[in-house]
Amino acid sequence: xxxxxxxxxxxxxxxxxxAENIVVLDMRPVSTIADYFIIVTGSSEPHLRAISDExxxxxxxxxxxxxxxxxxxxxxxxxxxxxxxxIVHIMKTDAxxxxxxxxxxxxxxxxxxKATMEEAEPTPATEAAPKPKKKAAAKKxxxxxxxxxxxxxxxxx
Numbered sequence: 001x002x003x004x005x006x007x008x009x010x011x012x013x014x015x016x017x018x019a020e021n022i023v024v025l026d027m028r029p030v031s032t033i034a035d036y037f038i039i040v041t042g043s044s045e046p047h048l049r050a051i052s053d054e055x056x057x058x059x060x061x062x063x064x065x066x067x068x069x070x071x072x073x074x075x076x077x078x079x080x081x082x083x084x085x086x087i088v089h090i091m092k093t094d095a096x097x098x099x100x101x102x103x104x105x106x107x108x109x110x111x112x113x114k115a116t117m118e119e120a121e122p123t124p125a126t127e128a129a130p131k132p133k134k135k136a137a138a139k140k141x142x143x144x145x146x147x148x149x150x151x152x153x154x155x156x157x
Contacts, residue, residue: 041092
């Protein structure tokens with residue numbers, strides 16, 4: 001399955017449930033963690049749950065794929081759906097501001113949100129080379145970077 005197609009589908013499914021401030025980052029040029037990050041904001045626990053359920057259900061129905069891992073809970077204000085090459089971050093506003101993933105990965109290009117599913121079809125020029133299998137260790141690095149940034153921000157205040 002083409003990871004860009006899955007990323008755009010996850011973006012669309014989050015939008016179906018009125019997710020706010022949807023950002024899709026193309027991680028391929030900057031990291032081996034994943035091909036794409038989708039970062040969305042939900043306003044409440046039920047809203048986070050609705051977004052998460054919509055993405056999980058629709059991806060399973062349309063792609064036949066379940067998340068490899070689900071981290072966090074709606075009570076914790078940050079959920080991560082890990083589809084290996086596509087990682088979906090569903091966050092409450094305060095958590096999103098605190099961890100500021102977009103700034104942490106500011107060198108990752110943003111995907112045009114007007115892109116359609118048809119544009120996501122693979123072409124020989126855009127297909128990526130096989131990735132090394134260092135993703136699990138690299139994902140821990142994301143969490144550590146975010147925690148360090150939050151600690152520095154708190155210390156500065």
